[in-house]
Amino acid sequence: MKNILIGIDLGGTNIKIGIFDSALKLIRKTSVAAETDMGPKAVVDKMVRTIEKLLADAGLALKDVCAAGLGTPGPANYREGIIIDAANLPRFKNVPIRRMLSERIGKPVVFENDANAACWGEYVAGAGKNIRDMVFFTLGTGIGGGIISDGRLVHGSNQNGGELGHIIIYPDGRLCSCGQRGCVEAYASATATAKRATEAIEGGAESSLKEVLDKKGKITCKDVYEHLAGGDKLAKEITDQTAKALAIISVNMLHATEPQRIVFAGGVIAAGDVLLNRIRDYFGELIWSLKKETVEICFATLGEDAGIIGAAALAKEIS
Amino acid sequence: MKNILIGIDLGGTNIKIGIFDSALKLIRKTSVAAETDMGPKAVVDKMVRTIEKLLADAGLALKDVCAAGLGTPGPANYREGIIIDAANLPRFKNVPIRRMLSERIGKPVVFENDANAACWGEYVAGAGKNIRDMVFFTLGTGIGGGIISDGRLVHGSNQNGGELGHIIIYPDGRLCSCGQRGCVEAYASATATAKRATEAIEGGAESSLKEVLDKKGKITCKDVYEHLAGGDKLAKEITDQTAKALAIISVNMLHATEPQRIVFAGGVIAAGDVLLNRIRDYFGELIWSLKKETVEICFATLGEDAGIIGAAALAKEIS
Numbered sequence: 001m002k003n004i005l006i007g008i009d010l011g012g013t014n015i016k017i018g019i020f021d022s023a024l025k026l027i028r029k030t031s032v033a034a035e036t037d038m039g040p041k042a043v044v045d046k047m048v049r050t051i052e053k054l055l056a057d058a059g060l061a062l063k064d065v066c067a068a069g070l071g072t073p074g075p076a077n078y079r080e081g082i083i084i085d086a087a088n089l090p091r092f093k094n095v096p097i098r099r100m101l102s103e104r105i106g107k108p109v110v111f112e113n114d115a116n117a118a119c120w121g122e123y124v125a126g127a128g129k130n131i132r133d134m135v136f137f138t139l140g141t142g143i144g145g146g147i148i149s150d151g152r153l154v155h156g157s158n159q160n161g162g163e164l165g166h167i168i169i170y171p172d173g174r175l176c177s178c179g180q181r182g183c184v185e186a187y188a189s190a191t192a193t194a195k196r197a198t199e200a201i202e203g204g205a206e207s208s209l210k211e212v213l214d215k216k217g218k219i220t221c222k223d224v225y226e227h228l229a230g231g232d233k234l235a236k237e238i239t240d241q242t243a244k245a246l247a248i249i250s251v252n253m254l255h256a257t258e259p260q261r262i263v264f265a266g267g268v269i270a271a272g273d274v275l276l277n278r279i280r281d282y283f284g285e286l287i288w289s290l291k292k293e294t295v296e297i298c299f300a301t302l303g304e305d306a307g308i309i310g311a312a313a314l315a316k317e318i319s
Numbered sequence: 320m321k322n323i324l325i326g327i328d329l330g331g332t333n334i335k336i337g338i339f340d341s342a343l344k345l346i347r348k349t350s351v352a353a354e355t356d357m358g359p360k361a362v363v364d365k366m367v368r369t370i371e372k373l374l375a376d377a378g379l380a381l382k383d384v385c386a387a388g389l390g391t392p393g394p395a396n397y398r399e400g401i402i403i404d405a406a407n408l409p410r411f412k413n414v415p416i417r418r419m420l421s422e423r424i425g426k427p428v429v430f431e432n433d434a435n436a437a438c439w440g441e442y443v444a445g446a447g448k449n450i451r452d453m454v455f456f457t458l459g460t461g462i463g464g465g466i467i468s469d470g471r472l473v474h475g476s477n478q479n480g481g482e483l484g485h486i487i488i489y490p491d492g493r494l495c496s497c498g499q500r501g502c503v504e505a506y507a508s509a510t511a512t513a514k515r516a517t518e519a520i521e522g523g524a525e526s527s528l529k530e531v532l533d534k535k536g537k538i539t540c541k542d543v544y545e546h547l548a549g550g551d552k553l554a555k556e557i558t559d560q561t562a563k564a565l566a567i568i569s570v571n572m573l574h575a576t577e578p579q580r581i582v583f584a585g586g587v588i589a590a591g592d593v594l595l596n597r598i599r600d601y602f603g604e605l606i607w608s609l610k611k612e613t614v615e616i617c618f619a620t621l622g623e624d625a626g627i628i629g630a631a632a633l634a635k636e637i638s
Binding site for chain 2: 158
């Protein structure tokens with residue numbers, strides 16, 4: 001088989017890798033520990049070994065591959081192919097990752113922000129089917145984003161476009177890990193949602209989540225959504241604030257690039273339709289009345305594979 | 320002469336029209352009262368008569384024209400060529416303006432949001448030269464916007480992309496004429512800047528602007544900037560709030576589409592470098608520290624001609 005595409009999603013914890021045929025059909029995939037503390041060279045070694053094993057298991061070899069796509073957390077110098085100083089990859093400083101990987105596999109490599117890659121994956125194979133304009137958010141430790149405008153990924157002048165988690169929605173508000181105040185990430189990421197719940201309980205709010213905090217020493221976003229389903233009042237308030245933050249950013253992105261669909265991915269999906277409907281309600285309250293807006297607010301459909309599918313799809317573009 | 324392009328900017332008060340050669344060099348231009356209360360048919364008649372006179376004065380005729388571009392205030396159905404219900408054009412309801420004009424002049428007409436047209440004008444012939452990614456704001460009664468991503472105008476799924484004045488920067492904040500609360504337009508447009516000054520004086524604030532209000536019965540944005548230059552403390556506070564609002568939207572648009580240049584046009588230019596420097600100062604305070612940002616924040620260079628130049632340049636694209 002020829003024209004095989006490789007999609008790689010390098011995160012702080014895991015490296016996800018998939019091999020795809022030229023129609024972007026997944027042949028085989030795996031996830032291995034990233035062990036980023038071993039440093040860039042060892043991580044690239046591990047990537048290459050994992051790729052070779054995946055190919056061998058499918059009866060293929062590197063000669064069958066035409067290109068690879070690699071997504072990593074931003075900000076980075078995506079044009080030059082260099083990880084400069086990513087928060088989740090502490091030992092990766094000024095690492096020419098694209099060249100390192102390309103030299104080892106002997107194939108062209110396209111390098112992209114991980115959220116942009118996932119956005120592109122959802123666009124070509126998931127929630128973005130049959131449209132031309134989309135905005136994508138992935139909610140985890142932080143909030144990543146991506147914009148599709150007229151069928152094209154918005155890269156920006158230095159390939160750091162779509163950093164939607166750092167759009168300020170509450171000036172002078174909560175401190176974000178990026179150093180800004182009031183970013184949507186500081187309110188609506190999984191981490192921020194859990195943190196707001198923890199702060200409220202520590203501040204004396206009554207909640208069934210208190211028992212979780214007392215027992216486990218921490219609250220996760222998943223806990224919040226579970227207690228929301230159980231009818232807890234605080235969990236509802238916290239989720240409402242998350243929904244409102246996501247509705248504000250949705251209104252703002254509608255006015256910016258006017259997507260046909262706004263797609264949410266990540267742990268947030270665990271909250272289910274309760275959250276989605278609250279986002280839609282707030283959106284309806286906040287949006288102007290000058291014209292009827294028909295934007296769809298929905299969940300992503302590819303799950304954790306969006307990143308590797310998108311990276312492979314980007315690789316296809318250069319192959 | 321052949322391949323003449325026509326650029327038209329239809330506003331609530333005036334119709335600006337320019338005729339251009341195929342290299343977009345201005346041959347002749349004029350501005351006539353829009354008299355929109357006469358209704359759509361009369362306005363189109365006046366447009367056509369004005370075009371014919373401009374052409375005749377230059378020794379040209381309609382047969383020399385290859386296409387026209389028309390910009391009007393949004394929101395509208397730009398894809399279908401219909402003004403649905405524009406606030407500044409009260410007698411224009413469901414008016415198929417593109418077809419009406421095209422049939423009268425016998426040439427193809429491209430129809431675009433007026434701020435997008437001005438954005439495109441600045442991009443091809445003004446402050447956007449030699450770059451590929453730009454964000455544009457025009458500050459007047461409202462705030463219009465436009466986005467250039469990788470050399471292309473961001474139209475959005477229904478051609479209403481770039482409505483940047485209605486991005487919410489202060490949730491639950493000042494009421495905007497669009498019905499939303501906290502839009503940047505409600506803080507930083509020329510009208511909103513003047514309104515905030517008036518409210519402050521009526522609320523008892525001391526200012527040299529009080530005399531203007533007492534004498535003229537109102538304060539304009541120009542008055543605020545004049546008294547700022549004169550050292551008035553309130554004028555400085557009001558301008559600071561305008562600058563901060565524009566800095567917030569600049570940070571947000573940087574993270575969204577990552578422009579190389581953010582360009583401000585309209586009455587705001589009268590405030591000069593004082594305002595521009597305050598926007599840059601606030602931008603520096605608000606922006607993240609994860610990487611050094613090199614975006615330029617600057618003024619537009621084409622003045623009131625941006626709209627007709629942009630409309631003609633868009634006409635060139637379809638001709």
